[in-house]
Amino acid sequence: MKNIKHNIVLIAMTLFLSTFAHATFASDTENQIITAEKDTIQNTTVCYEVFGMDCPGCQSALEKQVKKIDGVADAKASFKEKQVVIELMPDAKVSDQEIEKRIKKANFTPGKKIKAVKDEK
Known part of the structure; x- marks a missing residue:
């Protein structure tokens, strides 16, 4: 028991x-x-190497082309640093291929993705 x-x-x-x-x-x-x-x-910021920019006009042309992508809030290019920093809108689904396509459309050569950062906003 x-x-x-x-x-x-x-x-x-x-x-x-x-x-x-x-x-x-x-x-x-x-x-x-x-x-x-x-x-x-949260917003995401991504940075890509870009080759072929050598003046402020190149920066402007690249920024305009990248800003045409749906989901891109802002783009800042630098010919001195050979890169473009892209801020995506919240919930944006932007592919690396789309960004590389736009870099090529602006007549530049895309390099590697340098970083992807989650903003703390």
């Missing part, structure tokens, strides 16, 4: 702990989903 009570207590504790553990991990997963949603709302 003592073994039966002991087994019932063990089963009850196991069920309680498994339910508690599931509730704890489920809420953690919900927090991760909410955090991920917040990250997509």
Whole structure:
């Protein structure tokens, strides 16, 4: 009889702990989903190398071309630093290929992506 009570207590504790553990991990997963949603709302800034710019007019031409991309909030090019910094709108889905296509359309050579930064706004 003592073994039966002991087994019932063990089963009850196991069920309680498994339910508690599931509730704890489920809420953690919900927090991760909410955090991920917040990250997509923040602006993203990306920077690309660009070769072939050698004057302020080149900068301006590249900026105008990149700003035509849906989802781009702003673009700042620098012929001295050989790069373009692109600020994307919240929730924008802009591909690297689209940016490289626009750089080529402005008659410049795209280099590698230098960085992608999440703004802390």
